[in-house]
Amino acid sequence: MDFESLSADLRALQQRALDEASAAPDPESLELLQIRYLSKKGEITTVLRGIGALPPGDRPRVGAIANGVSEAVKAALGRREAELHAEVQTLRLASERVDVTLPGRPRARGTLHPIPETAACIAEVFGQFGFVVYEGPEVEDDLTNFQMLNIPPDHPARDLWDTLYVDIPGHLLRTHTSPGQIRVMQSTRPPIRALLPGRCFRYEAVDASHGFEFFQVEGLMVDEGTSLADLKGLLDEFAHALFGPRKTRFRPGYYPFTEPSVAFDVECLVCGGVGCPACSRTGWMTILGAGMVHPVVLQYGGIDPERYQGFAFGMGVERIANLRHAVPDLRYYLENDLRFLEQFR
Amino acid sequence: MRVPLTWLREYVDVQLTPEQLAERLTLLGMEVQGIEQWGADWRSVVVGELLTVEKHPYADRLHVTTVNIGSGEPLHIVCGAHNIAPGQRVPVALPGAVLPGDRRIERTEKMGIASEGMLCSGDELHITADAEGILILPAEAPLGRQLSDLYGDTVLDVDVKPNRGDALCLIGLAREVAAATGAALRWPEIAVEETGRPVGERLRVDVREPELCTRFVGRWVSGAAIGPSPDWVQMRLQTAGMRPINNVVDASNYVMLELGKPTHTFDGAAVHEGTIIVRRAVRGERLETLDHVKRELTEDTLIIADPQGPIGIAGVMGGAESEIGDHTTEIAIESAIFDPVSIRRTGHRYALRSEASLRFEKGQEFRLARIGADRVTQLTLAWAGGSVAKGRIDTAPAEPDPSRLAFRPRRVSKLLGAEVTAAEQRELLRRVGIETEEAATAQQIQVAVDPKPLAVPAGEDQVLVATVPTWRRDLAIEADLAEEIARVRGYESTPAHLPDTLMPAYRPSSLRVREMLRETLAGAGLTEVVTHALVSSLDEARLVWPEDTSEPAMLGNLAAQSGDEIVVTNPLSAQHSVLRRHLAASLLDVLSLNERQGRGDVAVFEIGKGYARVDDAPREWTRLAFLMSGAAEPASWNRTARPYDLDDAKGIVELLCQRLGLPAPSYVPDSRGFPFHPGRALVARAEEGPTALSGRIAEMHPDLLARWDLRAQRVIVAELASPALDAAVPARVRVEPMPRFPEVERDLAVIVAESHTAAEVEATIRRHGGALLRGLRLFDLYRGAPLAATEKSLAYRLVLGARDRTLTEAEVDAAVAGVRSGLESEIGAHLRT
């Protein structure tokens, strides 16, 4: 054996190994080639056994060639392995193709009722101006619901509230959230900025715009200099927050528990102020009633009307929700037909 | 109140268009709720002149007429009325006309004669009350003119507020118009020509209740002839929404609309001995009122009587017997002031509230008693003839001076938040008839009157004294004058200003926790509902949801939430006659409604109140309830359907506990049966801290579903109580450091008799696991071979660890062995590892 034939053998071996590697059909045959050529008992090692017969000067050269062959075979096997992996992966991915346009797996999500949602929205707006939430009882006494609000028994203004009475002497179902004003004033001292959301009741036949149960939000602010101008500024902010930039109107109203009393209108949301059936052709929609708290009411609240003055406002939550969501019929709210409720996504 | 503009213009000049006027009145506080075109429904009705009137050849009761309508050929019209004659001018409905009530007029044939239209009665046009004869128009009515051009009107519908009884009449609204426009007010000229004997010879008045009838003015007219009022009067009354009756009653109604003074006219012949007595009714007295209802009078009713008995309910309605009839000639006129509260109570007591009583209830200007009596007498004389007895009976002829009210202009400015000078304020008040002067002496300021009067010394501020017109009974305190100043000035000129005073102290909002829970529940697939608090008493009886008092432990630190039903004493319907104590029945109703709409998959929740009475005091509490029925996961192309079951409901309760920072709830079976499934009902409880939560979760009994006519096979309902629903703040999270030493997991399969509940097994494991047991989770439940039929296997994963070291194998083994022997000895379990 001489250097020439040995190196020729190695080169032949390399060629054969490379050919076989690139032809290997699967990872298992690559494994076999690895063992056949590169293991301790592999063909390269076998060829190198003949190195002892060479002159000592040639041995390193053969060793170098053998290393080169070994590297080349290893690289070829690696390349082929990567190729095979890529082929397999491509096939797998191709087989896993789905119709991505199919709908997803449904997640059940419920909806929130527009009445509490609207009340929360109102509370959020006034909350920014420091109004904190109180809640009063729904089974009220006549004293707080009427008399302390400057509505004595047999006062003609009682006609404004058709009342449902209960079998507890002196009690009724509150006809408005306004008695909450008295309860707040009696339980805290000025400065007062209070918001009172809640359910109210009236003796009223049900139709598209009336119900015997409904919801209101009452507001009350009392301090030394709280004025009608503060009320106007605040209500303007509120209207803009809920209905966007549109004109508002402040005009005289009537409530026994406020003096002066106010009705607050916004430009009709349907016609934008031109006049349409929704606004009785006036171009305006009334969204709430308000006024400066009557001195009698302040006194019943334990507040000195000479030192303090304040305003109160009250609005129907359904009214606000109707305007915001174009709900055509008040009866929808307490009926709870899912076809209605599920629209409030 | 309906305000015909032609009538209003008698008292004040109006240059504005109806729309402009409506806006001005609205901005002045007299809200115009509608503008109606009176006569808009007389389309194609024109003035015609009768040329000929002849008997119909084939029908005795009909006439054949020719009518000139000013242009074209005369029309041939068949007519059934008998009051027509050639030369008269009449309203002619041309073919194609549409009359009130959507009545269409066409060319027709009547008994063989063609008729090219119709001659109209006042009633057919809703102009007068006469349905018998054709409406005869004045001779100067221009031929061919549309009737609506001549008699049409614009009517404003004004919402007069309860405090402004003075404006519930044309004069009152004319005053407001005058204030708004600066025009002058014109009072009608009121003068009575008295040609009869002194009134005292005809009429005596005895007021026995001077508190309830503070003034009674009486007059007498003799020899009147009862008949219809002049057409123009009838037209006015019709336009204002009042039906004409006869000339005397119309005079009384006309004055009520004109001056706001209700009066009453009696047939003088029916007033025995010419004596009117104002007194309370005596028990057992009866009266047939004008509406021909015989009424038993109660003792507190103020009545008008003669010596023989009642002839009217004071201020509310007259008696039928003394009604002005066709043959009446003697007329007694009553113009009185009654106590508003008494009238209001009487109206309510007899469910009889008239235009008159509504005005009395609001209080009457004192001098109107005299003015009203004169005006009714004047109009009666003009329209029904006769002679007026000399003078009037007047039980309180002294008319009080206008009251005076001191106010501080600076205080008014402060209330309005706008600088309005004293001079401006005086000028604004003057426009509504309120004169002012500088206070000459120290004044008390009336800050409040009844029911809680308060007067304070004026102090250093400038003080003005206002003279309040006698008709403005609503102006009693300083703030009332502030409102007058504001409304005449225009609310629009109030500056808008954001409050810049001190903020109140922080207060947690009850809405915040509820919002969090609502969002959580919606996220978990439940839809929020809001149902009626008023329910049928049958509903609660039908449901028999157990009283919470029977489970005192369940309430934990909550106040008792039970008691007797609160019943509405004047319910609108039996369906809504009691306040609910539980929400569950309402949710079953929601399911029922949606099932009827074809919706079987229903998962809903409500946060609402329960109500009850305890010792005659009301009690209210907030509850959270939910209901699940149908598919929890509806079938989809990528999923099979899964129905809701009890575990879903428990999962929701566990989720709520997590949101409230509570430990997992414990469950106690409730096997009471109806209304619950006897094997699928429980009480859940997570009691710790101020947000404790407790309540019932149950699958409902099939018999209950049948009572509700539900199609659903399974319905799960939960009703929960927690102080968190009423503003309690959930416990704050306290972070524990992450474990520094590794934890070890061990699985245990516990085989126990069916009689032992999972809660028992878990409690036993926890008891014996000690401090090293840091986590425990049930991951499998198995029944079947090789287990005995009476057994089940519960597989738990235990997490063991210590804060300060890594547990040794021996420690872990010892801990698990402790759990194992505890399970074996206490509940007879055997274990597979």
Ligand SMILES: [Zn+2]
């Ligand atoms: Zn509009």
